Amino acid sequence: MRDLLPAEKQKREQLISLIRETYAARGFQEIETPAVEAIERLSSGQGGDNEKLVFKVLKRGEELERAVSEGKELADLGLRFDLTVPLTRYFASNRASLPRVLKAIQVGPVWRAERPQKGRYRQFLQCDIDILGEPSELAELELISASLAALDAIGLSKATIRVNDRRLLKTQLDAAGISADQDRAMIAIDKLDKIGLAKVVEEIAESWGTESAQKVSAWLSADVSDWPEELAWVQKLGDDAARLRYDPSLVRGMGYYTGAIFEIEYPGAESSIGGGGRYDEMVGRWAGTDTPAAGISLGIERIIELSEIDSNKGKSLVVLIEDDFAGAMSLQEELIAEGYSVRLERKAKNIKAQLEELAANGYEFFAYQAASRQELEIRSLA
Amino acid sequence: MRDLLPAEKQKREQLISLIRETYAARGFQEIETPAVEAIERLSSGQGGDNEKLVFKVLKRGEELERAVSEGKELADLGLRFDLTVPLTRYFASNRASLPRVLKAIQVGPVWRAERPQKGRYRQFLQCDIDILGEPSELAELELISASLAALDAIGLSKATIRVNDRRLLKTQLDAAGISADQDRAMIAIDKLDKIGLAKVVEEIAESWGTESAQKVSAWLSADVSDWPEELAWVQKLGDDAARLRYDPSLVRGMGYYTGAIFEIEYPGAESSIGGGGRYDEMVGRWAGTDTPAAGISLGIERIIELSEIDSNKGKSLVVLIEDDFAGAMSLQEELIAEGYSVRLERKAKNIKAQLEELAANGYEFFAYQAASRQELEIRSLA
Incomplete structure (x- = not known):
């Protein structure tokens, strides 16, 4: 598992946002399920080999004591290994509150206890669309069309x-x-x-x-x-x-x-960047009666590596300040109203190094604090 | 823990998006840490009573077998109970790649194994801003100013x-x-x-x-x-x-x-909707040397209940179709280009009930599929 630095996180959020908008324009609605599911559901046979990779969550309190002393199953929950098994459970549990045909968007982390290897993480993000309740090929058509449009939106039109x-x-x-x-x-x-x-x-x-x-x-x-x-x-x-x-x-x-x-x-990609299909029998596992279902999952981690979209920061400005914090706070609000994103930063002793660091971090403009907006001289960091 | 239905999820994402934008305009940058941390870090004493509420993740494979047979600690990881402990670990681990003063946004779920009670969930969302590396009150000023601006942005200006x-x-x-x-x-x-x-x-x-x-x-x-x-x-x-x-x-x-x-x-709210403060000694726990730090966390679950912001769906249109899926797919793209979000739905036998369900689900317009955009008659569902 890994930390995301500011630049990585920004690119990720921007791509996800474009994908979400593309799906939403096609009538898909976002839903969310918890990160953990009952351990029985994650070991029901629906998850194939992924079921061997579940991170299991220990029982708590007296239940744990009993499990240990009686040599029973130690875990009652597990971190989800995909978004499909939770979705079908969600549909079965919430059917009465959902539209007859659910067109769902899910964006969220999943966890698999794989051996650590280059470019693979034990927590990674998936972005799924699924259509539940539609038996005809309309589901397949919409899923494919929306996925290609989403990939187009982030510049991956060669998919x-x-x-x-x-x-x-x-x-x-x-x-x-x-x-x-x-x-x-x-x-x-x-x-x-x-x-x-x-x-x-x-x-x-x-x-x-x-x-x-x-x-x-x-x-x-x-x-x-x-x-x-x-x-x-x-x-x-x-x-x-x-x-x-x-x-x-x-x-x-x-x-x-x-x-x-x-x-x-995708041309040049080592492995697939997404996949899916029709799974008409999974909802029936939890709900008793089958519900036609199909979905496509995008592998966000690979897509992020491939997409060369520019992070659009707006006009990013750093105001170098000394001791007049009150003036800086009010200047910041004025500049935000003009459309800048404004970082206040105390002037360092070595200004040259400070400006170089800011430029390296992608900031576009800087200014030394002045007594008023009129006196503020905004200069390029380039 | 709970499932989010489409309307709840939409409101949540919209509020978070407004909060994020407000923070980003003030120079905060979003970062992300994994949902799980080493169990030692979650039981280091920094988390107060929350440390008793950690969901622990079972060791795997041989390590688990050894732990069971030798009566050792069964867990090596745990689900984070807040975003502050992981942030300070993040800062200590990634310091060389981060700006001298980090102004961080974090939005993510945390988990606490509390007894289930009304309105409290075992997985819930937190939205934190923190400033690390700033010893002066500039940190407090920026945190408070940004938090109030974020609350204003979602209509909670009485905070x-x-x-x-x-x-x-x-x-x-x-x-x-x-x-x-x-x-x-x-x-x-x-x-x-x-x-x-x-x-x-x-x-x-x-x-x-x-x-x-x-x-x-x-x-x-x-x-x-x-x-x-x-x-x-x-x-x-x-x-x-x-x-x-x-x-x-x-x-x-x-x-x-x-x-x-x-x-x-917030007036009328039973408990606080956020909080924070200065914690200058926590980074030093992991990094050896102290780093000045302060942060404010918003309790998103309570804020969502209080905020009465309107979900802005754009122009949402349902096209009722029969068998011409190819025509429907191409019509959908035309309508999206016009600014509609377009849900395709097969015409039900009971059209009246279908239209009522769509109106109840917040859709604004509908149309029966026609051979071309010109022949399509868009009508209000109201």
Whole structure:
């Protein structure tokens, strides 16, 4: 986990703000769930491998004493590992107060106890949109269109999306004679990018025989310039459809997907910058009855690295003051009213070094305090 | 802990955004620290009673096994209970990358394992500003001025601030012959609002004798229309000074305060809506050398209840559509370009009920999808 310095935090807030506005303009509404959820929910099987990475929160007081002495589960809560499991719990708990179709924005930290490695953090920010209650492809269309618009808004208009459908994958596996243990076959296919076609085919052959392997090979290397019938709806995106590509090997790790699946790519980025899909059965886990649902999550940490947007500070001015604090306070209010953001700073002995530090920190203008606004001489720090 | 519904979340984000802008205009810069800190830091004695309320995070893997089998501490991390302890740790860790004087904004959740009670949550939002590295009263002046401006920005211009100084309290206790166990005497004085002067004087008399009690009584009931010399600096606030009041009984719970202390009040509010003070010795705990520091924290949960600001949604429009999703997607983009926020919604069988639900959810306009923007008839939902 890490601290954010002022410049990093400013860029982050600015990007998030642009993304939020883009989503809100398309009728999405922001919601929030707590950072912690009941431990049972975080180990229900919906979170796949992420469930192994939960930071667990210790029981408290007598309950903890009892758990220790009776050798029971020590934790009753856990830090959320994604925003999807909490959202479906939220929808199930608050259904009566929510619109029939919920179009939700969520921006918040999630936690995973992964081994520390370069560029990966144990607390990181996710930004999700989800549509719950919409069974038709209108959900997929809106999610894709809004995500591309949000990426455009922060200057990442080269983003593209790979698309597949879990139902299509299943049909293809059936046709290849792979009916048992389809999940394991999908895991093998998912590795195409990393290990290449030959090795995937080899893995399939080992478990399901040569004939199945040949069929999988043919399907994975087929021409994908045409959309399969199951994904023909993407054409309804108009111009945006050209930014989508059918990827027959796209699987996505999570077990909960039931339909279309997406992965967002950016030229030069080492890994995907977002992804999602349809998960029609998860709400039913908590609410009893299924609710159609689909979502797309943006990986904010990677997006921040890629986006080259300029932090827009407005006119930033530093007023160097001595002992007249009362005068400085009133001058500050006058300058704010003129549109400046105004930092008061006591004049250092070494003014040259002070001005250099201020310029390095991105401030644009400075002035020595004067008795009135008229007498104040605003100079550039450049 | 609780879920935030769309309307609550919108109001919250809008208020925070206004507060942030007000602070940023005064040269404060936003920073962020992780939600969890090392458990040792959260039990170092700096957090007072809050340290008893830490949600502790269980160790993981082999370390946990070892802790269980050897009967050692089971937790290595904890959820932060305030933003001040993490800030001072942040300043100590990142000093080389930070300006000499850091004027920090922090907005983020904190967690306290309190017994559940009405209106109090175990996860709640704090919004702090702090100035680190400024020894003079310029820090206090800027903190108070910025906090009042932020409260004004969200319509809470009736907020006032009670002010005292820990050093003044100590001097007064010394003069009353209370030199040992001053902390306990302060705790008694702190209860003036709740139990009244007579009972405070009684408590003092029991532990320190009648003479001390009489002196405390005289000091607490003295005329406070004049500022004591130690707090004369508040006059430098100009007009804002009239919103401050000297309160000789103000103590504030935390042990870490070393100078001026503040508590923000609002007419009709049951408890304070914010507070803070100078804490010159806390950074030194982690960094070795002391750094002058002061801060004010706003209790966002209470402020949200008090503020009656209107959620400004822009022009919100719902387009009721049937099967032409492609047309709807392109119409949506046109309407967004015109300044609407546009929610697409499939036409329900019971249109009357649907329109009523939309109006109840705060949407202003609706339209039935048409073949082009020109043919679209936008009507009011009111």
